[in-house]
Amino acid sequence: MLRYGLPLLVFGVILYFLFGGLSRDPRLVPSPLVGKPAPAFDLPQLRTPETRSSQADLVGTPTLVNVWASWCVACRDEHEVLLRLARARRVRVLGLNYKDERDNALDWLSRLGDPYESIIVDADGRAAIDWGVYGVPESFLVDAKGIIRYKHVGPLTWALVEDELFPLLKKSPGRP
Amino acid sequence: MIPEIGHLALILALGLALVQCILPLAGAQRGIVGWMATARPAAYGQFLFLCVAFVCLAASFLASDFSVLYVANNSNTALPWPYRIAAVWGAHEGSLLLWSLILTVWMVAVGRFSAGMTLAFRSRVLAVMGGINVAFLLFMILTSNPFVRHFPAPAEGRDLNPLLQDPGLVVHPPMLYMGYVGFSVAFSFALAALIGGHLDAAWARWSRPWTVVAWLFLTLGITLGSWWAYYELGWGGFWFWDPVENASFMPWLVGTALIHSLAVTDKRDAFKAWTCLLAICAFSLSLLGTFLVRSGVLTSVHAFATDPKRGVFILVILAITVGGSLLLYAIRAPRIHDTGQFEPASREGALLLNNIVLMVAAASVLLGTLYPLVLDALDLGKISVGPPYFNTVVLPLLGGLGLVLGIGPIMHWKRQEMRDLARRIGWAPLLALVFAGVVVGWRGGEHFLQAVAGLFVATWVVLTAIQGVRERLVHQHGFAGMARALSRGFVGMTLAHLGLAAGITGVTLTSLYGVERDVPLKRGESAEAGSYQFRLDGLRDVLGPNYQAIEAKVTVSRDDETVAVLKPQKRVYRVQTEAMTEAAIDPGLFRDLFVAMGEPIRDDGFSLRIQYKPGVRLIWLGGLMMVLGGMLAASDRRYRVALRRARDVLPEGVAAV
Amino acid sequence: MPVLALLVLFTVFGPALAADPAVFRFEDAGSEARFQALTKELRCLVCQNQSLADSHAELAGDLRREVHAMMKAGKADREIVEFLVRRYGDFVLYRPPLDPRTAALWLGPIGLFLLAGLVGFIALRRRGATPPPEVAAEERARILALLQSGPENGATGTPSHKI
Numbered sequence: 001m002l003r004y005g006l007p008l009l010v011f012g013v014i015l016y017f018l019f020g021g022l023s024r025d026p027r028l029v030p031s032p033l034v035g036k037p038a039p040a041f042d043l044p045q046l047r048t049p050e051t052r053s054s055q056a057d058l059v060g061t062p063t064l065v066n067v068w069a070s071w072c073v074a075c076r077d078e079h080e081v082l083l084r085l086a087r088a089r090r091v092r093v094l095g096l097n098y099k100d101e102r103d104n105a106l107d108w109l110s111r112l113g114d115p116y117e118s119i120i121v122d123a124d125g126r127a128a129i130d131w132g133v134y135g136v137p138e139s140f141l142v143d144a145k146g147i148i149r150y151k152h153v154g155p156l157t158w159a160l161v162e163d164e165l166f167p168l169l170k171k172s173p174g175r176p
Numbered sequence: 177m178i179p180e181i182g183h184l185a186l187i188l189a190l191g192l193a194l195v196q197c198i199l200p201l202a203g204a205q206r207g208i209v210g211w212m213a214t215a216r217p218a219a220y221g222q223f224l225f226l227c228v229a230f231v232c233l234a235a236s237f238l239a240s241d242f243s244v245l246y247v248a249n250n251s252n253t254a255l256p257w258p259y260r261i262a263a264v265w266g267a268h269e270g271s272l273l274l275w276s277l278i279l280t281v282w283m284v285a286v287g288r289f290s291a292g293m294t295l296a297f298r299s300r301v302l303a304v305m306g307g308i309n310v311a312f313l314l315f316m317i318l319t320s321n322p323f324v325r326h327f328p329a330p331a332e333g334r335d336l337n338p339l340l341q342d343p344g345l346v347v348h349p350p351m352l353y354m355g356y357v358g359f360s361v362a363f364s365f366a367l368a369a370l371i372g373g374h375l376d377a378a379w380a381r382w383s384r385p386w387t388v389v390a391w392l393f394l395t396l397g398i399t400l401g402s403w404w405a406y407y408e409l410g411w412g413g414f415w416f417w418d419p420v421e422n423a424s425f426m427p428w429l430v431g432t433a434l435i436h437s438l439a440v441t442d443k444r445d446a447f448k449a450w451t452c453l454l455a456i457c458a459f460s461l462s463l464l465g466t467f468l469v470r471s472g473v474l475t476s477v478h479a480f481a482t483d484p485k486r487g488v489f490i491l492v493i494l495a496i497t498v499g500g501s502l503l504l505y506a507i508r509a510p511r512i513h514d515t516g517q518f519e520p521a522s523r524e525g526a527l528l529l530n531n532i533v534l535m536v537a538a539a540s541v542l543l544g545t546l547y548p549l550v551l552d553a554l555d556l557g558k559i560s561v562g563p564p565y566f567n568t569v570v571l572p573l574l575g576g577l578g579l580v581l582g583i584g585p586i587m588h589w590k591r592q593e594m595r596d597l598a599r600r601i602g603w604a605p606l607l608a609l610v611f612a613g614v615v616v617g618w619r620g621g622e623h624f625l626q627a628v629a630g631l632f633v634a635t636w637v638v639l640t641a642i643q644g645v646r647e648r649l650v651h652q653h654g655f656a657g658m659a660r661a662l663s664r665g666f667v668g669m670t671l672a673h674l675g676l677a678a679g680i681t682g683v684t685l686t687s688l689y690g691v692e693r694d695v696p697l698k699r700g701e702s703a704e705a706g707s708y709q710f711r712l713d714g715l716r717d718v719l720g721p722n723y724q725a726i727e728a729k730v731t732v733s734r735d736d737e738t739v740a741v742l743k744p745q746k747r748v749y750r751v752q753t754e755a756m757t758e759a760a761i762d763p764g765l766f767r768d769l770f771v772a773m774g775e776p777i778r779d780d781g782f783s784l785r786i787q788y789k790p791g792v793r794l795i796w797l798g799g800l801m802m803v804l805g806g807m808l809a810a811s812d813r814r815y816r817v818a819l820r821r822a823r824d825v826l827p828e829g830v831a832a833v
Numbered sequence: 834m835p836v837l838a839l840l841v842l843f844t845v846f847g848p849a850l851a852a853d854p855a856v857f858r859f860e861d862a863g864s865e866a867r868f869q870a871l872t873k874e875l876r877c878l879v880c881q882n883q884s885l886a887d888s889h890a891e892l893a894g895d896l897r898r899e900v901h902a903m904m905k906a907g908k909a910d911r912e913i914v915e916f917l918v919r920r921y922g923d924f925v926l927y928r929p930p931l932d933p934r935t936a937a938l939w940l941g942p943i944g945l946f947l948l949a950g951l952v953g954f955i956a957l958r959r960r961g962a963t964p965p966p967e968v969a970a971e972e973r974a975r976i977l978a979l980l981q982s983g984p985e986n987g988a989t990g991t992p993s994h995k996i
Contacts, residue, residue: 007506008502011460018491019491022473022488026552032919032920125892129899131920520957525957536945539941540942543941543942558923560876560924561927564928565929568928692869693865695856696858774856777856
C-alpha cells in the first residue's frame with residue numbers, strides 16, 4: 001500500500017516547496033557580506049574630488065551606504081525615501097556614485113535634493129564589485145563597528161525603512 | 177465586437193467543458209448511455225468555440241486592434257503579418273488559448289478514432305480531458321483573458337518581443353504544446369482505466385499510438401526549440417539546461433519511458449501499475465512545466481511575464497489534477513495484477529532497466545531544477561544549478577541508456593539466454609570500441625575518454641540495430657516477405673534508436689571538439705577557429721522594417737580558399753529598443769561555422785563570437801529521425817487494422833457499453 | 834518591484850560610460866580556453882540565465898575583466914572563484930559546491946539509480962520465484978488464437994542468428 005502512496009507523498013513535498021517558492025523572488029541574491037566588515041576602499045569624494053574616503057570613515061556611527069547613479073531610473077523612485085531618511089537623522093546616509101559622470105551626478109543632486117552626508121565616486125565599478133553590487137540602486141546598512149548588517153537590492157521604500165532599517169538601528173549602538 | 181465574440185466563445189467552451197467533465201463520467205458510473213453520449217458532441221463543440229476564439233484573437237492582431245490589451249502589448253503596425261499571427265501565442269494569455277485549443281484538437285481526435293473502445297471507457301477519457309480543459313479555461317477567463325480591452329486604445333502597440341520575431345516561433349510552440357497536451361490523452365486513458373477499475377492490456381493497446389504521437393510532437397517541439405535557440409539567441413548553444421528547457425525535457429524523458437513500458441504492458445501484460453504511474457507522471461510534468469514557466473518561481477530566459485496570482489491558480493490546478501490522480505492511483509493500483517511472467521534476463525528486464533535509467537534521469541533533472549527553490553525555502557541560501565551539474569549527471573545516464581538500448585531490441589521476451597545473446601552480439605562491442613578509439617585517436621585533442629565513450633555508445637547502437645534488422649530478414653525470401661518482416665513499428669523503433677545514436681554523436685563531437693572564441697577584430701583582421709580563418713571585411717548599416725542594424729561581413733576561409741561569406745547582424749528594434757544578435761551560420765552536415773556580433777570596439781571593429789561546431793546538425797537530425805520513427809510506429813499496420821476492424825464491427829454510436 | 838527595476842535598469846539605461854567590450858586578446862590558446870571554461874561556469878547576476886561568458890550585461894563585462902586581470906596576475910581558478918563567491922555568494926557558481934546542503938543534489942541521482950536498480954531487481958527475483966498462475970483453458974485458447982493471428986505479433990518473435 002505504501003508503495004503506491006509514495007508518488008503522492010513525493011508530490012506533496014514538491015507541492016509544498018512550489019507553494020513556498022511563489023512568495024519568494026528567485027532573482028534576489030542575498031549578500032554573503034552581511035555580518036562581515038565593510039570591504040576596503042579608497043575613493044575620491046564627489047563634491048571634492050581631491051579628498052578621499054576609506055572604509056575607516058564608516059566606523060563610529062551607523063551608516064546607510066546607498067549605491068546610485070544619475071542614469072538609473074529606479075534611483076529616482078527611492079530618492080524621496082532617502083531625503084526623508086536623511087531628515088529623520090536616525091542614520092548617516094552615504095552615497096556611492098556608481099559609474100556616473102560627475103556633472104550629471106551633481107546636476108541630479110541640485111535638482112532633486114541631496115540626502116547624502118558625503119558621496120564617494122566609483123567611476124569604474126571596481127569598488128561596487130567588492131561590495132557585491134549587481135543592480136543599482138542597492139543599499140547597505142553598516143553598523144558603528146563597520147560591520148554590514150543589512151542589504152537591500154532595488155529602490156528603498158519607506159515601509160522597508162521602518163520595518164527593516166529602524167529595528168536594526170535600535171539593536172546597533174551609536175547614534176549619529 | 178470581434179474580441180467580445182472571442183470572449184463569449186471562451187465562456188461557451190467552458191460551459192461545454194463542464195458538461196463534458198460531469199455528465200459522461202456520471203453516466204459511465206451509472207450506466208446511462210444518454211449521458212455518456214454527450215461526451216463527444218461536447219468535445220466537438222469545445223473545439224469549435226475555441227477555434228472561434230482563436231480566430232477572433234488572430235483577427236484582432238491582423239487588424240491591429242490596440243484596444244485589446246494583449247494585442248497592444250504584443251503587436252505593432254510595423255510588425256509583418258506572419259508574425260502577427262505567431263504573436264497570438266507569443267505571450268502568456270494567447271499561448272494558454274493555444275494550449276486549450278490543442279487540448280480540444282486531441283479530444284476531437286480521441287472522439288473520432290476511438291472506435292475500438294467501449295462507450296464507458298471513451299466517456300471517462302473524454303470526461304477527464306474535459307476536466308482538464310475546465311481548469312485551463314477557468315484559468316484563462318479569470319486571470320489571463322486575452323480579450324481584455326483597455327481604453328483609450330493606444331495609437332501604437334508595444335511590439336512583439338524581438339526574440340520571437342522569427343519563423344522558429346511560428347512552429348515551435350504549437351509543436352511543443354501538441355506534445356505536452358498530447359500526454360493528457362495517455363493520462364486520461366490511465367485515469368479512465370483507474371476509475372473504471374479495468375486496467376487490462378486493452379487499455380495499454382489503446383494508449384500506445386496516442387502516446388507515440390504525443391511523444392513525437394514533443395520531440396519535434398524540443399528539436400525545433402533547440403535549433404531555434406541555436407541560431408536565434410546568438411550564443412550558438414543547442415541546449416542550456418534552462419528551467420524552461422528542463423520543463424520540456426522531463427516530460428520527454430518520462431514519455432519515452434512510457435512508450436517503452438506500454439510496449440511491455442501491451443504485449444506481455446506486465447508493468448501495468450508502473451505504466452499507469454508513468455502515464456500520470458508524463459502529463460503531471462507537463463503541467464509542472466506550465467507552472468514553472470508561468471509562475472515566476474524560477475528565473476529563465478524564456479519565461480513569460482509572471483504574476484503571483486496566476487502562480488497560485490496553476491498550483492491549485494496542479495494540486496487537484498496531479499494530487500487527485502495520484503490519490504486515485506494509490507487507492508486503485510494495489511488491485512492491479514500482472515499476469516505476464518519473465519526472468520530478469522529478458523526483453524522485459526531490459527525495458528525495465530531502460531525505464532529505470534530514464535526515470536532516474538528525469539528525477540535528476542527535476543532535482544536539479546527545483547533544488548535552488550528548496551534550499552531557498554529552507555533558508556539555506558541561494559545556489560545555482562547549471563549546465564555543469566546536468567551534464568555531469570544526465571549525460572552518463574543517457575550513455576547508459578544507449579548501452580541498454582543496443583541489446584534490448586534483440587533480446588527475447590520472457591527469457592533470454594545470456595550465452596545466446598553474447599553469440600548474437602558477437603564482435604559488436606569490440607568493433608565499436610576499436611572504431612571509436614581509432615576515430616578519436618586520429619582526431620586527437622583532449623577529452624579522450626569522453627569522446628571514446630560517446631562514439632562507442634553511438635557505434636554500438638548502430639551495430640546492434642543492424643543486427644536486429646539482419647535477424648528479421650535472414651529467414652525472409654523475396655521482397656514481399658522482407659517488407660512484411662519489417663513492420664512499420666519495427667522500422668520506426670530502429671530509426672528512433674538510430675536517431676539517439678546520431679544525437680549522441682552530435683553532442684559528443686560538438687561539445688568536445690567544437691571551438692568557441694570571443695575575439696575583438698578590427699576591420700581586415702582575422703582569427704582562427706577549428707582551422708578556419710574568420711576575417712572581418714566590413715561593417716555597414718542596415719534598415720529593417722521595424723529595426724535598425726549593423727551588419728558585419730565576415731569571410732571564412734580554409735587553406736586560403738574562401739569557404740563562406742557570413743553576414744551577422746546586431747539589431748536594435750525600434751519599439752522595444754532591445755539589442756538583438758542575429759547570428760550568421762554556414763551550415764553543413766559535418767560542421768557549422770557560426771559568427772555572432774558582440775559589441776563595437778575602439779578603432780573601427782567589433783567583438784565577434786566565432787565558432788566551429790562539428791556535428792552539431794546531427795543533434796537535430798537525430799531528433800528528426802526520432803520523430804520520423806514515431807510517425808512510422810504510430811502508423812503501424814496493427815493500429816490501422818484494429819481501427820478498421822473496430823469500425824466494421826461496431827457502427828457509429830452502437831459501441832458496446 | 835526590484836525585478837522590474839533591474840530589468841529596466843540594465844536593458845534600457847546602461848551606464849553612460851562607453852568602454853571597450855570585455856573581450857580579450859590572449860597570448861596563447863591555452864589561457865583563452867581556460868578563460869572560456871571558467872567564465873562558462875559562472876553565472877551572470879544581472880541576466881541570471883546566462884554565464885559570464887555569454888552575457889552582454891555591463892556587470893558581466895566588468896566581472897570578465899576582473900577574471901582576466903586575476904588570470905594575468907597568475908591566480909589559480911580556485912582563487913578567482915573564491916573572489917567572486919566572497920562577494921556574490923554561491924549563486925555565481927553554475928556548478929554548486931559539494932557540501933552538506935548540496936549532498937542530496939549531488940548524491941541523489943546515483944543514490945536513486947542504485948535504489949531503483951535494487952528495488953527492480955528484488956521485484957524481479959520475487960516475481961520469478963512465484964509460480965505462474967494457472968491460465969484458464971478458454972484464456973489459453975484465446976492467447977493461442979492471438980499468437981496465431983499474424984502480423985500483430987510480428988514484433989514479438991525474435992529469431993536468433995549469428996552476426
